[in-house]
Amino acid sequence: xxxxxxxxLHQQPLSGYxxxxxxxxxxxxxxxxxxGAIYPALRRLQERGFVHGVVQESKGLRKRRVFRITPKxxxxxxxxxxxxxxxxxMIRRSGELLLRFAFMDQTFGPERAxxxxxxFAKELSSYIPSLRQHLDVDANEMPLSGRLALESGVQDYxxxxxxxxxxxxxxxxxxxxxx
Amino acid sequence: xxxxxxxxLHQQPLSGYxxxxxxxxxxxxxxxxxxGAIYPALRRLQERGFVHGVVQESKGLRKRRVFRITPKxxxxxxxxxxxxxxxxxMIRRSGELLLRFAFMDQTFGPERAxxxxxxFAKELSSYIPSLRQHLDVDANEMPLSGRLALESGVQDYxxxxxxxxxxxxxxxxxxxxxx
DNA sequence: TTGCGCATGTAACCAGTTACATGATTTC
DNA sequence: GAAATCATGTAACTGGTTACATGCGCAA
Numbered sequence: 001x002x003x004x005x006x007x008x009l010h011q012q013p014l015s016g017y018x019x020x021x022x023x024x025x026x027x028x029x030x031x032x033x034x035x036g037a038i039y040p041a042l043r044r045l046q047e048r049g050f051v052h053g054v055v056q057e058s059k060g061l062r063k064r065r066v067f068r069i070t071p072k073x074x075x076x077x078x079x080x081x082x083x084x085x086x087x088x089x090m091i092r093r094s095g096e097l098l099l100r101f102a103f104m105d106q107t108f109g110p111e112r113a114x115x116x117x118x119x120f121a122k123e124l125s126s127y128i129p130s131l132r133q134h135l136d137v138d139a140n141e142m143p144l145s146g147r148l149a150l151e152s153g154v155q156d157y158x159x160x161x162x163x164x165x166x167x168x169x170x171x172x173x174x175x176x177x178x179x
Numbered sequence: 180x181x182x183x184x185x186x187x188l189h190q191q192p193l194s195g196y197x198x199x200x201x202x203x204x205x206x207x208x209x210x211x212x213x214x215g216a217i218y219p220a221l222r223r224l225q226e227r228g229f230v231h232g233v234v235q236e237s238k239g240l241r242k243r244r245v246f247r248i249t250p251k252x253x254x255x256x257x258x259x260x261x262x263x264x265x266x267x268x269m270i271r272r273s274g275e276l277l278l279r280f281a282f283m284d285q286t287f288g289p290e291r292a293x294x295x296x297x298x299f300a301k302e303l304s305s306y307i308p309s310l311r312q313h314l315d316v317d318a319n320e321m322p323l324s325g326r327l328a329l330e331s332g333v334q335d336y337x338x339x340x341x342x343x344x345x346x347x348x349x350x351x352x353x354x355x356x357x358x
Numbered sequence: 359t360t361g362c363g364c365a366t367g368t369a370a371c372c373a374g375t376t377a378c379a380t381g382a383t384t385t386c
Numbered sequence: 387g388a389a390a391t392c393a394t395g396t397a398a399c400t401g402g403t404t405a406c407a408t409g410c411g412c413a414a
Contacts, residue, residue, distance in 0.1 A: 001401085001402080002401095015365075015366090016365075016366065016367090017364065017365050017366075020365090026313070026317070027270070027310055027313065027314075027329065027332055028329075029332075030270065030271045032402065032403075034402085034403070034404080035365090035366070035367065035368095036367085036368080036369090036402075036403065036404070036405085037401080037402055037403075039366065039367055039368090040367090040368090040401080040402090041401085041402095043367095044400095044401090062364060062365050062366080062409070062410045062411080063365085063366095063410095064364085064365060064366085065365090065366075091206070091209065092209045098328045098331055098332075099328070101324055101327070101328055102324055102325045102327075102328035102329075103324065103325070104324045105322035105323055105324040105325065106322055106324075110323065110324075113323070113324045131206055134205070134206060135206075138205070143284035143285055144284055144289065144292070144349065144350070144353065145280055145281055145282070145283045145284040145285075145289075145292045146281045146282070146284065148280070148281075148342075148346045148349065149277045149278070149280055149281035150206065150207075150281075151342070151346075152277055152339065152342045152346075153206055153208075153277075155338050155339075155341070155342045156335065156338060156339070158338070159334050159335060159337070159338035160331065160334075160335070162334070163327075163330070163331045163334045167327045167330075167331075170323065170327065171323065174323065180373080180374085181373095194393075194394090195393075195394065195395090196392065196393050196394075199393090211374065211375075213374085213375070213376080214393090214394070214395065214396095215374075215375065215376070215377085215395090215396080215397090216373080216374055216375075218394065218395055218396090219373080219374090219395090219396090220373085220374095222395095223372095223373090241381070241382045241383075241392060241393050241394080242382095242393085242394095243392085243393060243394085244393090244394080
C-alpha cells in the first residue's frame, strides 16, 4: 500500500486525510481508507525518506500535514514499477501489477507503459493454457461448485488478457495519431 | 485461510504436509503453502476446537499429524458460508466469496449453491453500473494508463458476472436433467 | 449545545512472510 | 554417504483491522 501512496503523492502533495478520501471514494483497488492503515504507512514512508510532510496552518481549519514525495521516494517507486513480471505476481499480486501500470504514464511515459502491457500479455498467455490443462485433469473428481469456482479463475485471467490486448491497441492507436 | 483448511478437511482428513502440497500444486486461490502459514493456522483451529489432530505413526515414515474437522468446526464453516453477500465482499474479498461457493455443493447441496450464485449475480449487476458511472466521471482527468487500469477493474467484474450467469445456467440444466 | 465534517493519531490484535531448524527415510 | 523427499515446527518482522481518543470550526 505504501506504493499506492507514493504514486498518488507523485501526482500532487496531499495530506493523510486527502488520501483517505481518495481511497474511500474511488475504486482504486482494494486499499483501506482507515486511519489505522494510512497514518502509520505515511510515517513509515517518512522514516525511510520516501516522503516529506510539512504542517500547514492556514485557513482556519485544523492544521494538516501535507506530504510530498522525495527524489529518493520517486526512485524507489520507479524501481518497484520496473521489476520484471513473474508468474507469481500474476497469481497472487494482480492488484499490485495493475497499480504499477496505472502510474506508468506519469513516471515513464507511454512507451514504457506499452512495454509493460506486452510483457503482461505474454506472461498471461503462457500461463492460461497451463492452468486450463491443470483444471481439465482434476476437475472430474470435484463437485460442480468446486469445478465452477476454478473455472472462474480461468475466466478472470482470460478477461485480463483481453483487456491487455485492447490496451495495447489503444496505445498503438494513439502513437499513430501523434505521428 | 482457516476456512480454506476447514473446507479441505471437510472433504477428508489431511496432515499439514498434505495441505501444503495441495496449496502448492493446485490453483486454489491465492493461499500460501509455506509451513509458517499452515502449521500456525492449524494450531489456531485446534485451539478453537474446529479441528482435531491425531498423530499417526504407521508406515516407516516420520510420524504425521492428521487433522479432521469437528462438528463445531463444520458449524462454523457453514455459518461463514451462509453470510449474506455484501458489496464490500465483492470489492475487497472476491477470493473469499469464490471459496465459500467452491465448497457449497458438499456442505449444503446444489439448491443452496444456486441461491448463492443468484445473490452473487444480483449484487454484481447492481454494482457494475455504479462503478462504470463513477469511472466515466473522473476518467477525463487521468492519464491513459490510469484510465485503462480502472477499466480493467470493470472488465473483471463484468467477466465475473458472465461467469455467474453461466454457472446458474449449469445448475439449472443439471436440475432439469435429474427430473 | 449538539452534532457534523475536518484532521490526526494510537494500541491491541491478528495473520502472513521469510528464514531458519530439525529429524526420519528413501534413492542414487 | 550425499541428496532428495517426507514432515513439522519456531521466531522475527511486517502490516492491515478494529476500535478508541482527541481537538478544531461551523451550522442548525
